[in-house]
Amino acid sequence: EAGVTQFPSHSVIEKGQTVTLRCDPISGHDNLYWYRRVMGKEIKFLLHFVKESKQDESGMPNNRFLAERTGGTYSTLKVQPAELEDSGVYFCASSQPHGTGDYGYTFGSGTRLTVV
Amino acid sequence: AQKITQTQPGMFVQEKEAVTLDCTYDTSDQSYGLFWYKQPSSGEMIFLIYQGSYDEQNATEGRYSLNFQKARKSANLVISASQLGDSAMYFCAMREGTDSGSARQLTFGSGTQLTVLP
Numbered sequence: 001e002a003g004v005t006q007f008p009s010h011s012v013i014e015k016g017q018t019v020t021l022r023c024d025p026i027s028g029h030d031n032l033y034w035y036r037r038v039m040g041k042e043i044k045f046l047l048h049f050v051k052e053s054k055q056d057e058s059g060m061p062n063n064r065f066l067a068e069r070t071g072g073t074y075s076t077l078k079v080q081p082a083e084l085e086d087s088g089v090y091f092c093a094s095s096q097p098h099g100t101g102d103y104g105y106t107f108g109s110g111t112r113l114t115v116v
Numbered sequence: 117a118q119k120i121t122q123t124q125p126g127m128f129v130q131e132k133e134a135v136t137l138d139c140t141y142d143t144s145d146q147s148y149g150l151f152w153y154k155q156p157s158s159g160e161m162i163f164l165i166y167q168g169s170y171d172e173q174n175a176t177e178g179r180y181s182l183n184f185q186k187a188r189k190s191a192n193l194v195i196s197a198s199q200l201g202d203s204a205m206y207f208c209a210m211r212e213g214t215d216s217g218s219a220r221q222l223t224f225g226s227g228t229q230l231t232v233l234p
Contacts, residue, residue, distance in 0.1 A: 033222075035222075044224075059221075105222065107153070107160065107163075109158070109159045110159050112159070
């Protein structure tokens with residue numbers, strides 16, 4: 001079974017530019033999550049999709065961040081325009097429809113975003 | 117208030133010795149789950165161990181065990197017989213509540229950087 005795939009693995013962009021991160025969850029996983037770790041701080045929840053619907057987007061920092069999950073498969077997270085404080089590692093995770101089991105979450109390797 | 121607290125930003129342990137990584141949590145839910153993840157320098161998040169709030173036994177997975185003390189709201193990770201490959205960042209995380217239809221997100225601590233010395 002393929003894991004959660006994220007790309008790019010690294011992205012360096014200038015302040016004011018746009019960047020789009022992509023996450024391919026495990027096939028059949030309805031739940032998809034985005035998290036972010038800013039340098040030296042804890043991993044923070046951004047949002048949660050159930051299939052194509054946003055279940056919880058309470059962690060999205062501001063309206064420069066836009067997440068989509070068309071068709072309930074892969075998801076994109078767009079940052080437009082990027083600011084310096086957006087630098088960090090963005091993780092995606094997926095889980096099965098009733099993800100209450102102990103092995104419920106599978107994480108991708110993350111996208112390291114650097115805004116200069 | 118912090119929901120997950122990891123008070124050790126960095127830890128060192130000698131190879132083959134045991135090490136305990138601390139984690140305390142705060143929740144008003146009766147049902148919750150506690151997780152530990154390992155993040156090596158390559159960046160991926162690797163699931164290590166899980167403890168449910170109603171589990172009476174401490175969870176164990178190979179060299180990993182979770183010292184669950186519910187009354188103290190602590191969920192410390194114990195790694196026995198440390199290996200050089202255990203050097204990594206370790207995150208404690210919690211999922212609150214139970215869901216009928218969808219799974220909730222995890223809340224993470226700030227992590228502990230473990231270095232195993234040869």
